[in-house]
Amino acid sequence: MRNTIVSLISIILGLVAGGILMLFIGSNPIEGYSYLLQGALKNIERIGNTLATATPLIFTGLSVAFAFRTGLFNIGASGQMLVGGLAASAVGLTFDLSRPVLLLVMVLVGLIAGGLWAFVPGLLKAKFNVHEVVSTIMMNWIAYWTIYYVVPGYFKGEFLETESKKLAESATLRTPFLTDMFDGSYINLGLFLAVIAVIIIAFIIDKTTLGFELKAVGFNRFAAEYAGMKVNRNIILSMLISGALAGVGGVALYTGNASSIQIGILPAQGYDGIAVALLGANHPIGVFFAAVLFGILYSGTGFMNAMTDIPPELANTIIAIIIYFAATSVMIERLLNKFMKRRSNRKDKSGPVVEKGDS
Amino acid sequence: MWSIIEQIFPYAIIFTIPLLITALGGLFSERSGIVNIALEGLMVIGAFSGALSIHYLSGVLDNNTLVLWLGLLAAVLAGVLFSILHAFASINLNANQIISGTAINLIATALTVFLARNITGSGNIRITSGFSPSNVPFLSDIPVIGDLFFTKTYPTTWFVLAILFVSSFVLYKTRFGLRLRSCGEYPQAAEAAGINVRRVRYSGVLISGAFAGLGGALIIVTYAGEFTGTVSGLGFLALASLIFGQWKPLGVLAATFFFGFASTIANVSQVIPELAVIPPILLKIFPYVVTLIALVIFSKSSQAPKAVGETFDSGKR
Structure with missing residues (x-):
């Protein structure tokens, strides 16, 4: 409950800061925000697009949150998304299987590729105590350059040097039933995968021994070890699962929302995943709602930019400011405490009768 | 082979310098006990404010060299101002330093592009001319060393090397340096000895902001010539060189030069036949x-x- 209040206050402060920015460049914040909301939710197609935008964010948010529960900071979700997306696209472009089998294989290889990409930092952390922040950043750039050369080398697009060949309609996560339901939006099966992932991860964290052990390692690595848990194995496992989630996020992004991979870009969703996880208090349900909020911000800014002079980077700025406030939540909590105390003081003054259990 | 090295060397140095000064900034912050993953964002801020102030000042002042140095100064100030955010979060509010740093990276990249797009329309800020490389008189005539170190150098290169020298002195030979290092090693003991840990850590983080801002602007005034909203991961590379260099000024110099040299080789490999046989991905x-x-x-x-x-x-x- 307290986490939720802190997150909500962070969001409000972020939105206020965004409004001040709009004022600063001479635009009307109320107009800006109303276009932003319209752009994200005006009709059924736009709602579909918003949910699709949120899909990879759900995955990366889960990825970061899951590692964070074990006390690990997976800043490499971008790289894991890239290799996951590349593996899935490679399968989709190469093999000619029946659609259900093909999609299943694509998701699986994306999951494995992302997991392996995070396995390296996990292993280095467990065996050599190499800080995962630096090693995942290195893995990000290795992924960046790998895609930079592998895509033009083996899967070059027909028109552009900078992106891969387009996947056939039947080899993407898009499905006519969803597209029709949402009036031609690019919403796709990735959303279902994301919801399933939210449920599975919530189950693992809250209901299984594995989840308990991972959390124990996150709280106090040494206490966990003393209690007989295999800390190193848990660290590696946590990174594997975290990477696998980001990998599937890559599949959803590159073979669902898009149908090709662009080179020379580390997907921003990887870093936004940190914001999503933080705002969602590292819980899968919270992650889901935080991702949807960011989906609204991102998909609404296009329309806002078309109707006003406000640059679309407003969304990123608001999100970044929200994370800063969430990171400095101590400040908000102190204010909350002060506020609560004052209220209870006032109550004491008005009615001196102290009920049982009220003190 | 030698002639290739001779050709590459000046470029490697040019590429090293922004990395070096940024990593050196990171060194001050981390030695004081604050992880500064925000180096990337601080570089972006420096690049943006450097490019912006040079863009405007060049219309007002005639002396281009003065304009460029003023641009660098603006970048330093902007870096300091922005690093206060990180210092405040991690020192006063006990925030998770990595999360605070990540937030600053995101704010920096988003905010600068937001503002740049509002100013120029495209989101890129071009400067008319940067520093021009020149040979150091007399010294460049020395065989071998002259070709490697004293040809096609920028004045900023010498400036940064001077900062490195001074930093090294400050860290190891002054009272402030000793206090800074003690706050990173055992802050409780430092406090018991009467040192104001929070204040020392503030100065560590602010120095890192100044240096990273300078590093970002150096990219603009030497080899880039244009602000494009990113420093393509150089800040993270600086962070890696800091660890690679084991948190020591000379180690950082060696590590950043390694990165500078390796990146330059990768960038020019296609035009040099001997290197073109190696797959560029490697x-x-x-x-x-x-x-x-x-x-x-x-x-x-x-x-x-x-x-x-x-x-x-x-x-x-």
């Missing part, structure tokens, strides 16, 4: 793989400041 990922390996090798004898990344709790034993 050259590009080489520095990152080496860093990972180096981290493994150094892991047993890591010289990391002991208290780096921990929030300061003066009651802790």
Whole structure:
């Protein structure tokens, strides 16, 4: 409950800061925000697009949150998304299987590729105590350059040097039933995968021994070890699962929302995943709602930019400011405490009768 | 082979300098006990404010060299101002330093592009002319060394090397340096000895902001000439070189030069026949793989400041 209040206050402060920015460049914040909301939710197609935008964010948010529960900071979700997306696209472009089998294989290889990409930092952390922040950043750039050369080398697009060949309609996560339901939006099966992932991860964290052990390692690595848990194995496992989630996020992004991979870009969703996880208090349900909020911000800014002079980077700025406030939540909590105390003081003054259990 | 090295060397140095000054900034912050993953964002801020002020000042002032130096100054100030955000979050509010740093990286990249797009329309800020490289008189005539170190150099290169020298002196030979290092190793003991840990850490983070801002602007005034909203991961590379260099000024110099040299080779490999036979992908990922390996090798004898990344709790034993 307290986490939720802190997150909500962070969001409000972020939105206020965004409004001040709009004022600063001479635009009307109320107009800006109303276009932003319209752009994200005006009709059924736009709602579909918003949910699709949120899909990879759900995955990366889960990825970061899951590692964070074990006390690990997976800043490499971008790289894991890239290799996951590349593996899935490679399968989709190469093999000619029946659609259900093909999609299943694509998701699986994306999951494995992302997991392996995070396995390296996990292993280095467990065996050599190499800080995962630096090693995942290195893995990000290795992924960046790998895609930079592998895509033009083996899967070059027909028109552009900078992106891969387009996947056939039947080899993407898009499905006519969803597209029709949402009036031609690019919403796709990735959303279902994301919801399933939210449920599975919530189950693992809250209901299984594995989840308990991972959390124990996150709280106090040494206490966990003393209690007989295999800390190193848990660290590696946590990174594997975290990477696998980001990998599937890559599949959803590159073979669902898009149908090709662009080179020379580390997907921003990887870093936004940190914001999503933080705002969602590292819980899968919270992650889901935080991702949807960011989906609204991102998909609404296009329309806002078309109707006003406000640059679309407003969304990123608001999100970044929200994370800063969430990171400095101590400040908000102190204010909350002060506020609560004052209220209870006032109550004491008005009615001196102290009920049982009220003190 | 030698002639290739001779050709590459000046470019490698040019590429090294922004990395060096940024990593050096990171060194001050981490030695004081604050992890500064925000170097990337601070570089972006520096690049943006440097490019912006040069863009405007060049219409007002005639002296281009003066304009460029003023641009660098603006970048330093902007870096300091922005790093206050990180210092405030991690020192006063006990925030998780990595999250605060990440937030600043995101704010920096988003905010600068937001403002730049509002100013120029495209989101890029071009400067009319940067520093021009020149040979150092007399010294460039020395055989071997002259060709490697004293040809096609920028004045900023010497400036940064001077900062490196001074920093090294400040860290190891002055009272402030000793206090800074003690706050990163054992802040509780430092406090017991009468040192204001929070204030020392503030200065560490602000210095890192100044240096990273300068590093970002140096990219603009030397080889880039244009602000495009990113410094393409150089800040993270600086962070890696800091670890690679084991938190020591000379180690950082060696590590950043390694990255500078490796990146330059990767960038020019296609035009040099001897290097063109190596697949470019290997050259590009080489520095990152080496860093990972180096981290493994150094892991047993890591010289990391002991208290780096921990929030300061003066009651802790």
